[in-house]
Amino acid sequence: MNVASSDADISVSAVAAAIAEPARTRMLYCLLDGHARTATELAIVAEVGASTASVHLATLAQKHLLQVQAQGRHRYYRLTSPEVAAALEALSIIAASPRARFEPNTPNRLRAARTCYDHMAGALAVALHDRFIALCLLTAGPRGDGMYDLTDAGTVAFAKLGMDIAHARSSRRRFACACLDWSERRPHLGGAVGAMLLDAALKRRWVVRDMDSRALRLTPSGRRDLRTRFGIEG
Amino acid sequence: MNVASSDADISVSAVAAAIAEPARTRMLYCLLDGHARTATELAIVAEVGASTASVHLATLAQKHLLQVQAQGRHRYYRLTSPEVAAALEALSIIAASPRARFEPNTPNRLRAARTCYDHMAGALAVALHDRFIALCLLTAGPRGDGMYDLTDAGTVAFAKLGMDIAHARSSRRRFACACLDWSERRPHLGGAVGAMLLDAALKRRWVVRDMDSRALRLTPSGRRDLRTRFGIEG
DNA sequence: TTCATGGTTTGATCGTAAGCGAAGTATTCC
DNA sequence: GGAATACTTCGCTTACGATCAAACCATGAA
Structure with a gap:
């Protein structure tokens, strides 16, 4: 030692x-x-x-x-x-994994949609993440370290939601990055863009905060808007 | 609650x-x-x-x-x-970060090269990772979730080191993936390929294990071989 | 079989820290 | 100024868990 x-x-x-x-x-x-x-x-x-x-x-x-x-x-x-949030999520993963073997599909509000630090997580967030990539709004960065960048189309689309992308770029914070989702075991969108997306989603009432927990609830109008805008079926 | x-x-x-x-x-x-x-x-x-x-x-x-x-x-x-290893690394990051502010460049054998679970970590591993990508031996996967794949050139180059890539592909384990390096704060190569690379590096005596710790030591012949083979200056 | 080695169980001791209520400090509201 | 609120500090009790030595199993070697 x-x-x-x-x-x-x-x-x-x-x-x-x-x-x-x-x-x-x-x-x-x-x-x-x-x-x-x-x-x-x-x-x-x-x-x-x-x-x-x-x-x-x-x-x-x-x-x-x-x-x-x-x-x-x-x-x-x-x-x-x-980093503190990341450590807590990492502990959640190993705390959850043994019991997950026995009840693999615990129905859980948190599984559907929740906040992770200051951005969205859960099935909805993963679906958005995948859709953004499929629509070529978001691309994986060149270094393969989980950093993302917005395409020109993505910059336009997100600006339409009222997000100030230029400001996000100039901030000291990581612009956009993959954040491993502990319930889905797949990445969702984190970083400055992820945080702004949650803001926009709350402002447009796509989702509303559940009092007293990290859960988010998808509103009917949110469901509609996400379908017409990004083709997400919920 | x-x-x-x-x-x-x-x-x-x-x-x-x-x-x-x-x-x-x-x-x-x-x-x-x-x-x-x-x-x-x-x-x-x-x-x-x-x-x-x-x-x-x-x-x-x-x-x-x-x-x-x-x-x-x-x-x-x-x-x-x-996942357990990941949680320990995540705790290391937050345990190290406050003191890192005061002694940012602690000279440390572990910083240079060490093992992480069953693959290489530290500055050397990060350098290899970056070099593999620059040489187009390794590419980030399409889903942007930190998964990697070998190019044809990469498959050939790694096979020359005696690594059984076909076997790695057929194994249940993740083939190749980014693993965040806690001292460098940048990704290194993990997964089955990462593990085989450590094996190969030990077998060819590029590095030797430090008894009684996770540290690895780069040998003179290893330094030479890595330079001629991948153009890494150490 | 007997002995030695690797590992776990038991029982007793000891220290640390979590808990609460009461008293103390600071800040805002009337 | 005085009352009320927000939070901290202090003193005390209590409980949990880390530790070791000794006794106890299991395996392999002589």
Whole structure:
């Protein structure tokens, strides 16, 4: 065992331990949609008292899993980075895989459509992703590292939805990338474009947020619009 | 909080807790190279007594992170699936990121070349990956989900290294895929082809295993051969 | 058969950390 | 200013789990 790897080990232990506490896990999963929430909100979803929640949140912030932002008498907590969301999804995959063998098709609102950090996930998101590629709106980047780019047709189509593609390009964030969907085991669209797409979908009420969970619900008008616009049958 | 998501939460907690114990983390990291090891070997790397190691290993097996295989009076433990390796790498990324801000270029044997599950990782692996694509030996698959394919030229070139590409294609395992490298933050080559490439590299002594760690060392002849064969300057 | 080795089970000890309520600090609203 | 709200800190209790030594199985070798 060399120093470098045991060094890495202890800090991985610390991060895993921070995630492991059930109350903290509930908090993190609640924040997986990318929203910021107050300490009391998180105390409620974690099902612990305010004082307990406070020390949990301090722990998570100290381990750099959460960021705090004080605003008046509220303190808003959010996930520090997409990497944190990725680690949580990776843990979900291995947590879900043994039971998936026994109940392979759990009917689940989350399976159909949900948010992943700040973009869409689930069957709907995967269908959109595949359709965008089939329609040549989106192409895999040249380096084969899961980065995407919009074609000219894609730029036009997405601009029509009110998305500011030029702004997304200039942002420091990754423009568009593949994000592995844990329920579908296939990629959906992440990155700045993925986030803007979720915004647009909510603004046009293609989908509405389910209160108190990451689930999204496809509206009748959303279903109609997605069919005429992209030829998606739902 | 709906039932589905809190169900997921508790099992994620359990998996994270299984990883979190430092002795178990050391065991898992030791197994990250894809090898199977005996209980006593793992007790040594974990720096605990045999009895303690035994209960740790039972815990990890019960949570489906490890597989056991009895062979004579030895019991061999290995990671259950690449997904487990992926989760460990994802945790590494967030564990490393805060400190990376302060010491961005930690000189580290592991950074240069190491094994990831059963294929190569680190700067060398990323260089090979990029070179294969530049030389049109390897191409990104059509679906943009991080799957790769060999070109005809690639099939010939890899066959010359003694790799049985036809066998790799017929295996149930993913043929070739992008695997995110946590130190380089860029993809390297995984899947069956990645595993065979590591075999070939070891057989030709391009690299040799560092005892007692995942590090690989590039040999002088390996350096020479990689330059003449693929034009890689190291 | 007997002995040695690899591995697991048991029982007891010990430390850490999660939990709550009460008291303390800060900020907004009236 | 004073009351109410949001959040944290403190002190205390409790419980879970990591550890080891010793006893206990199983396999292979002599």
